[in-house]
Amino acid sequence: MALTPVEAVACCLPLNREPLSQEAAERIVPMLKALADPVRLRLLSLVASHEGGEACVCDLNDAFELSQPTISHHLKVLHGAGLLEREKRGVWVYYRSSPSAMSSLAALISDTTT
Amino acid sequence: MALTPVEAVACCLPLNREPLSQEAAERIVPMLKALADPVRLRLLSLVASHEGGEACVCDLNDAFELSQPTISHHLKVLHGAGLLEREKRGVWVYYRSSPSAMSSLAALISDTTT
């Protein structure tokens, strides 16, 4: 136990290789839930496509017509799922995308029959 | 408009190439929402890993300790998201996985910086 979501995904075979166990599914789902919201998907894309793969919260707030607590909440969900890393520098907080998390997820979903 | 979820995903650049627009995000999210449930993730894995990439509903019902309407509901969600195709053969209904949908999603998520 105490596996991070990313670790839970990284050790799984692709979906079409063998039936996923209930335990594995429940460990993986938090990452997919984190992605399954339009605001969070855009936040992740904003950070991942930003210069250096990181972005300041202040910039992210300005990109949406949503309250600051709402953006903070979504960033927390993405961070909790292991999709974003967090670093505080002075007064500002920077979020950085996690390529390993993304590629693990992609490997889980990707087709392996070809 | 009237794009299927799969078409909406297939024409998108990877998340880390450029910020996702709100419209694109909202079109993609239904597929991710469909995946973001442990029962549906296992259902998809069961079908995708099954011989021939298809499985009968009767087999899927037996794999879970859930009511038949609940499984039917989850299959409908996966079908609506374009992740499963549906075919009725006589009394039985078969669901088949959609490799193109899966690989489109994987391409969206996968890292392209390496």
Add this chain to the structure above:
DNA sequence: CATAGCCATCGACACCTGTCAATATCGACG
């Protein structure tokens, strides 16, 4: 036509989730 079996739909309920306003925390700077 009657029955039986497979699957879908409906209606109801408890629970989860996205959002906001208000407030707290924390670091920088006079």
Add this chain to the structure above:
DNA sequence: CGTCGATATTGACAGGTGTCGATGGCTATG
């Protein structure tokens, strides 16, 4: 130390979602 600005947390609320029992539609078979 007091203030200000950047983020996070809390509490509350509306709407969404997973589950079930009951029921309906369809198809094969007597």
